[in-house]
Amino acid sequence: MLVDLTRPSLALAAANIVFNPLFWNIVAQNATDAEYRRHTITRALGGNRYLGCYLLALTIFSLGILRDHLFAAALEEQPSHELLEHRAVRALGASLISVGMILVVSSMWVLGVTGTYLGDYFGILMDHMVTGFPFNVTSDPMYWGSSANFIGVALWYGKPAGLLLSALVIVCYVIALRYEGPFTTMIYKRAAEEKAAIEAAERASTLATGPPPHPAYFLRAQHRVTTEK
Numbered sequence: 001m002l003v004d005l006t007r008p009s010l011a012l013a014a015a016n017i018v019f020n021p022l023f024w025n026i027v028a029q030n031a032t033d034a035e036y037r038r039h040t041i042t043r044a045l046g047g048n049r050y051l052g053c054y055l056l057a058l059t060i061f062s063l064g065i066l067r068d069h070l071f072a073a074a075l076e077e078q079p080s081h082e083l084l085e086h087r088a089v090r091a092l093g094a095s096l097i098s099v100g101m102i103l104v105v106s107s108m109w110v111l112g113v114t115g116t117y118l119g120d121y122f123g124i125l126m127d128h129m130v131t132g133f134p135f136n137v138t139s140d141p142m143y144w145g146s147s148a149n150f151i152g153v154a155l156w157y158g159k160p161a162g163l164l165l166s167a168l169v170i171v172c173y174v175i176a177l178r179y180e181g182p183f184t185t186m187i188y189k190r191a192a193e194e195k196a197a198i199e200a201a202e203r204a205s206t207l208a209t210g211p212p213p214h215p216a217y218f219l220r221a222q223h224r225v226t227t228e229k
Contacts, residue, residue, distance in 0.1 A: 002160040004078055010161060013074035016067045017168050021176035024060060024118075049122045050114070057117030071150065075159045084158035093155030096148045103145025106134045116142065120187050143173040 004010070045051045083089075108116050110132070114124045134141040150169050154162025 001079055002081060003164055004161070007074065007077045009070070009074040009077050010165075013067075013070040013165055014168055016063075016070050017165060018172055020063050020067050021172045023063060024176065024180070049124065053114050053117060053119045053122045053124060057113050060117055071153070071162075071165060074165065075154070075157055075162050078159050078161035080158040081160050082158075084155060084160065089155050089158065093152045093157075096152030096155065098152075100145040100148030100152060103134045103137070103141040103148065107141040107145065110135070120184055125188065125191055140173075140177060143177065147173060 045055075110130050111126070113119070114122075115126055115130075120126070134145075138144050147166065147170050150166040151163065154160075154166050
């Protein structure tokens with residue numbers, strides 16, 4: 001038997017894997033969409049948008065820890081397979097875990113807490129698009145790094161059920177990206193449009209009133225007043 005479908009721990013792990021991206025992209029997105037448009041969360045927290053972002057980050061991080069725990073618990077009750085217990089397969093698993101951790105940790109390091117955990121929904125935007133490592137390897141290093149970790153753990157322990165759950169993780173991530181990507185793009189596009197409108201208004205105001213006098217003008221005027229006295 002490759003996978004023991006009768007184990008409740010397997011169904012519980014699968015349910016949590018599906019729930020997490022649903023929470024990020026439905027519950028969290030709807031809540032932060034209200035925040036983005038009406039500042040609902042910021043107002044509830046006394047005007048502190050960073051506190052709202054940190055609380056959401058803590059929630060998402062905690063759900064991730066719970067998901068990983070349920071995944072590991074499910075694997076403990078699942079049978080191993082002799083083809084996956086080969087030393088080369090275990091080495092491949094270790095390599096995938098290492099690559100996955102590098103992608104996840106380096107992504108969090110570059111983006112910071114607010115960049116990683118939906119800070120842009122709160123109006124906390126990055127100054128510029130990150131194009132260096134790991135984003136020069138993949139545009140979504142957090143998702144693919146996490147996927148590599150799940151596959152790596154499944155191979156390390158030689159569990160076919162782990163590979164099945166890993167496939168579910170990837171499917172959920174791919175679906176989540178279809179919703180998360182456009183929403184984030186819309187936020188940055190709107191921010192760019194607002195910035196361009198402000199700059200255009202400033203240029204129009206400068207053309208209407210003329211540029212401010214050179215500092216030397218004020219020095220000459222002050223010198224004339226002093227001389228006249």
